[in-house]
Amino acid sequence: MIRLPVxxxxxxxxxxxxxxxxxxARHSPLAVRLIALVTTSISxxxxxxxxxxxxxxxxxxxxxxxLPLVPPLGISYEVAVDGMSLLMxxxxxxxxxxGVFASxxxxxxxxxxxxxxxxxxxxxxxxxxxxxxxxxFLFYELAVLPMYLxxxxxxxxxxxxxxxxxxxxxxxxxxxxxxxxxxxxxxYLLFGSAFILVGIFALYVSAGTGSxxxxxxxxxxxxxxxxxxxxxxxxxxxxxxAGIWPLHxxxxxxxxxxxxxxxxxxxxxxxxxxxxxxxxxxxxxLPDAAVExxxxxxxxxxxxxxxGALSAMAQTDLKYVIAYSSVSHMGLVMLGAxxxxxxxxxxxxxxMFAHGVMTGLFFALVGLVYEKAHSRAIFTMGGFGRVMPGIxxxxxxxxxxxxxxxxxxxxxAEILTFMGAWRSAHxxxxxxxxxxTFLTAVYVLRVTKQIFWGPPSPHFQHLExxxxxxxxxxxxxxxxxxxxxxxxxxxxxxxxxxxxxxxTRMVKP
Amino acid sequence: xxxxxxxxxxxxxxxxxxxxFVGGLLARGEDRRGLAWLATLGVLVVGVLSAFVRPAGxxxxxxxxxxxxxxxxxxxxxxxxxxxxxxxxxxxDRVFARRAGEYHLLILTSLxxxxxxxxxxxxxxxxxxxxxxxxxxxxxxxxxxxxxxxVEAALKFFLVGSVSSAVMxxxxxxxxxxxxxxxxxxxxxxxxxxxxxxxxxxVAALVGFAFKIAAFPFHMWVxxxxxxxxxxxxxxxxxxxxxxxxxxxxxxYFEGAxxxxxxxxxxxxxxxxxxxxxxxxxxxxxxxxxxxxxxxGIAQIGYMLVGVAAASASGTAMxxxxxxxxxxxxxxxxxxxxxxxxxxxxxxTTAFRGLAQRSPLLALAMLLFLLxxxxxxxxxxxxxxxxxxxxxxxRGLYWLVLLGAILTVVALFYYLLVAKRMYIxxxxxxxxxxxxxxxxIAVALCALGVVILGLYPKxxxxxxxxxxxxxx
Numbered sequence: 001m002i003r004l005p006v007x008x009x010x011x012x013x014x015x016x017x018x019x020x021x022x023x024x025a026r027h028s029p030l031a032v033r034l035i036a037l038v039t040t041s042i043s044x045x046x047x048x049x050x051x052x053x054x055x056x057x058x059x060x061x062x063x064x065x066x067l068p069l070v071p072p073l074g075i076s077y078e079v080a081v082d083g084m085s086l087l088m089x090x091x092x093x094x095x096x097x098x099g100v101f102a103s104x105x106x107x108x109x110x111x112x113x114x115x116x117x118x119x120x121x122x123x124x125x126x127x128x129x130x131x132x133x134x135x136x137f138l139f140y141e142l143a144v145l146p147m148y149l150x151x152x153x154x155x156x157x158x159x160x161x162x163x164x165x166x167x168x169x170x171x172x173x174x175x176x177x178x179x180x181x182x183x184x185x186x187x188y189l190l191f192g193s194a195f196i197l198v199g200i201f202a203l204y205v206s207a208g209t210g211s212x213x214x215x216x217x218x219x220x221x222x223x224x225x226x227x228x229x230x231x232x233x234x235x236x237x238x239x240x241x242a243g244i245w246p247l248h249x250x251x252x253x254x255x256x257x258x259x260x261x262x263x264x265x266x267x268x269x270x271x272x273x274x275x276x277x278x279x280x281x282x283x284x285x286l287p288d289a290a291v292e293x294x295x296x297x298x299x300x301x302x303x304x305x306x307x308g309a310l311s312a313m314a315q316t317d318l319k320y321v322i323a324y325s326s327v328s329h330m331g332l333v334m335l336g337a338x339x340x341x342x343x344x345x346x347x348x349x350x351x352m353f354a355h356g357v358m359t360g361l362f363f364a365l366v367g368l369v370y371e372k373a374h375s376r377a378i379f380t381m382g383g384f385g386r387v388m389p390g391i392x393x394x395x396x397x398x399x400x401x402x403x404x405x406x407x408x409x410x411x412x413a414e415i416l417t418f419m420g421a422w423r424s425a426h427x428x429x430x431x432x433x434x435x436x437t438f439l440t441a442v443y444v445l446r447v448t449k450q451i452f453w454g455p456p457s458p459h460f461q462h463l464e465x466x467x468x469x470x471x472x473x474x475x476x477x478x479x480x481x482x483x484x485x486x487x488x489x490x491x492x493x494x495x496x497x498x499x500x501x502x503x504t505r506m507v508k509p
Numbered sequence: 510x511x512x513x514x515x516x517x518x519x520x521x522x523x524x525x526x527x528x529x530f531v532g533g534l535l536a537r538g539e540d541r542r543g544l545a546w547l548a549t550l551g552v553l554v555v556g557v558l559s560a561f562v563r564p565a566g567x568x569x570x571x572x573x574x575x576x577x578x579x580x581x582x583x584x585x586x587x588x589x590x591x592x593x594x595x596x597x598x599x600x601x602d603r604v605f606a607r608r609a610g611e612y613h614l615l616i617l618t619s620l621x622x623x624x625x626x627x628x629x630x631x632x633x634x635x636x637x638x639x640x641x642x643x644x645x646x647x648x649x650x651x652x653x654x655x656x657x658x659x660v661e662a663a664l665k666f667f668l669v670g671s672v673s674s675a676v677m678x679x680x681x682x683x684x685x686x687x688x689x690x691x692x693x694x695x696x697x698x699x700x701x702x703x704x705x706x707x708x709x710x711x712v713a714a715l716v717g718f719a720f721k722i723a724a725f726p727f728h729m730w731v732x733x734x735x736x737x738x739x740x741x742x743x744x745x746x747x748x749x750x751x752x753x754x755x756x757x758x759x760x761x762y763f764e765g766a767x768x769x770x771x772x773x774x775x776x777x778x779x780x781x782x783x784x785x786x787x788x789x790x791x792x793x794x795x796x797x798x799x800x801x802x803x804x805x806g807i808a809q810i811g812y813m814l815v816g817v818a819a820a821s822a823s824g825t826a827m828x829x830x831x832x833x834x835x836x837x838x839x840x841x842x843x844x845x846x847x848x849x850x851x852x853x854x855x856x857x858t859t860a861f862r863g864l865a866q867r868s869p870l871l872a873l874a875m876l877l878f879l880l881x882x883x884x885x886x887x888x889x890x891x892x893x894x895x896x897x898x899x900x901x902x903x904r905g906l907y908w909l910v911l912l913g914a915i916l917t918v919v920a921l922f923y924y925l926l927v928a929k930r931m932y933i934x935x936x937x938x939x940x941x942x943x944x945x946x947x948x949x950i951a952v953a954l955c956a957l958g959v960v961i962l963g964l965y966p967k968x969x970x971x972x973x974x975x976x977x978x979x980x981x
Contacts, residue, residue: 141886148925152933179929187918194914201902
């Protein structure tokens with residue numbers, strides 16, 4: 001049997017779709033959508049396929065492909081997945097599949113919209129599967145840049161009123177507008193990529209093997225000083241994307257302004273990409289520094305959890321609530337990783353998946369609500385449960401997963417993280433982590449009650465429930481939230497095979 | 510077929526120069542654009558000829574060398590000049606039609622200076638070539654002599670330029686005094702850090718080089734000159750003389766220096782730091798696209814100085830690659846500004862509003878140039894930045910690389926502002942932007958260069974490494 005380059009097909013199918021859309025579907029919005037649907041479906045089906053046939057006994061990197069690109073410099077196109085990236089690839093495909101449906105109604109310049117979106121998706125897949133740090137970086141840039149145009153052109157400006165003593169500065173810079181958000185997001189992420197680039201170079205030069213391959217760098221051992229600084233560079237660089245405090249402010253602005261599919265993809269997948277980078281490159285390649293700096297990563301993660309949740313409570317704009325809840329949940333991811341325990345790290349990776357699906361669901365729902373009610377202000381809405389029962393149900397399930405109710409995937413992720421924190425060198429981390437969960441319950445229930453289950457608002461009697469393709473997106477995402485909550489072993493099994501080797505390379509203090 | 514005569518290109522260009530000169534004497538009437546075509550095609554022929562030139566032994570008693578570096582640089586000058594002249598063919602101002610002879614004569618003379626400069630391995634010849642290159646530039650900057658702005662810019666350019674030439678000549682005299690020879694090959698063997706006279710001379714000469722390449726704080730002439738002079742000329746001015754300056758810099762400071770080149774690391778790193786900082790920060794508030802590109806060009810020079818600070822064969826090679834990428838990216842950006850300015854009568858960034866909906870291809874070309882200047886993957890500028898950073902990392906200059914990488918974010922801010930005007934804002938007027946055919950070809954050539962180098966940088970990188978390695 002000929003071995004199919006499965007991972008390359010998954011990665012490049014959306015890109016081919018983007019090219020086809022640019023050249024073939026010039027004046028046919030339907031063709032644009034069909035091409036997008038077909039190419040993302042190819043990726044999705046294959047992702048599920050490799051998720052099923054991944055050999056859990058053998059573990060390690062599988063579906064390996066290698067193609068030398070620039071041999072004298074040691075750059076090659078090298079892709080493979082292990083248990084951790086496997087789950088991330090699955091997450092990406094679920095989100096983009098739902099995202100294509102969720103943006104079915106984009107009217108303005110839809111050809112360019114889908115082309116950019118699909119190019120972006122190729123970047124995301126590429127980051128998760130590539131084993132060559134240089135190619136990894138290229139994909140990373142590809143995943144960041146289309147965002148500027150996607151938010152700038154198709155985004156929506158928030159209803160932020162400049163207030164307080166810095167009101168003039170807010171007005172000057174246009175805080176709350178989509179242009180501001182797009183620029184802020186792009187510059188923050190590129191700022192992060194500057195650190196990543198320096199980190200990658202530092203590893204390349206000090207390893208001296210003349211290769212960017214992850215596998216060869218993993219075999220090299222680095223001087224403690226190099227490890228320390230390189231880990232900091234990767235932590236800051238990837239951490240910005242993961243929304244670590246105090247470099248998280250791009251995320252609420254960006255996610256609130258972005259069009260639905262982009263918010264889904266960005267909050268659902270791209271932020272995970274940051275956490276994935278910290279775990280894969282930072283902890284995987286620099287184990288000693290990871291142990292040495294765990295206090296920093298965990299400490300900041302605690303701030304994230306509580307600060308994000310408190311900020312979410314204070315918001316009056318629905319999209320900002322969801323965006324700040326991402327900041328809080330990404331804190332939990334980083335906290336789980338920083339515990340450096342098996343349970344914690346598994347919890348972190350599972351949280352990436354669970355939160356990705358959940359927040360994708362949220363943003364899809366918020367997009368639908370906004371499209372129908374033309375409002376994101378929480379306190380003007382009410383009683384939507386009557387007129388849109390489907391959306392209300394999905395939102396409630398997502399909310400319950402967000403606050404960690406048993407039988408949802410959020411619960412599994414949180415309990416694992418808490419167990420990890422308890423067994424780690426800093427058990428006190430449990431306090432902010434649990435407090436964060438409590439605060440999450442407060443804001444999620446408050447919002448759900450106000451919008452969906454409260455007394456009906458007289459302005460919104462004519463609204464309709466989700467339709468056609470939108471249903472598909474909602475059902476798919478809700479189903480994943482519940483299925484992985486009931487059967488967490490599906491994901492934890494392969495993840496465990498990937499996290500244990502990372503931990504065994506660390507020298508315990 | 511290969512040409513191994515050392516002075517072949519200079520001789521061929523001399524023929525073109527004479528033809529334009531004689532043509533200028535004979536031409537009658539208001540419209541003398543035939544001479545412009547003659548000069549452009551002449552440069553094209555010399556450019557094609559340069560593809561067949563092979564390294565040759567030293568000529569003129571060792572003053573003139575036709576080595577790999579010289580040939581690489583000459584090809585670059587010729588390509589840049591061809592694109593610049595091509596874009597200038599359709600200049601609408603009547604002055605350019607009537608005085609086409611003078612205009613092109615001056616450009617070709619300056620080009621001749623560059624060609625000689627790339628090969629000069631003697632202080633006297635080096636200085637002469639420098640002046641041959643520079644003096645026509647002062648005249649060209651003030652070519653529109655009825656325009657007060659142009660005259661002011663030319664005067665500024667001339668004053669700063671002649672002072673820096675004087676300082677350079679003064680410095681070179683110290684070098685001669687210390688080494689007792691003007692032959693750079695011999696100077697390299699006796700130059701040492703411990704000789705204070707030699708160091709004083711070389712540092713003073715560096716001022717001259719810093720002016721030619723417009724490094725901070727010798728950049729003051731750049732924005733005004735760029736703003737006032739005609740844009741196709743500025744596009745060329747912003748790349749070709751700078752490239753020549755870098756080549757001469759390599760000849761004087763690196764060739765034959767071997768490990769002693771390391772002595773220049775602190776100074777070059779300092780210059781790179783201040784130039785990157787100043788260029789990027791001062792570009793932020795600019796509203797005029799040409800001034801914006803002027804300051805961004807200063808920042809680009811700073812990035813090239815990062816490669817110089819590596820003071821190694823790979824650093825030198827990466828600067829050469831950077832120059833190639835810079836020629837296409839920067840010229841392209843200026844030429845799009847020119848196209849738009851002709852149609853809209855405005856060089857402000859606001860003229861770019863909604864360009865993507867009016868002329869998608871022109872907007873796409875501009876986006877490519879901006880991304881290349883900003884250093885984004887899959888276009889030339891990315892590899893250029895990456896490679897100079899790489900070279901600097903090998904020298905252990907991590908802080909410089911980090912600073913440079915962070916400053917690219919600042920740079921992307923102002924490049925993206927232009928992208929925002931083109932793609933996000935709504936157009937003020939409707940209808941395509943008319944672009945003259947020759948200008949369109951020039952823009953397309955630049956775009957092609959940026960994309961090809963972005964997708965397949967290897968050939969040029971390898972060529973640059975081949976020519977840079979023998980220097981050390």
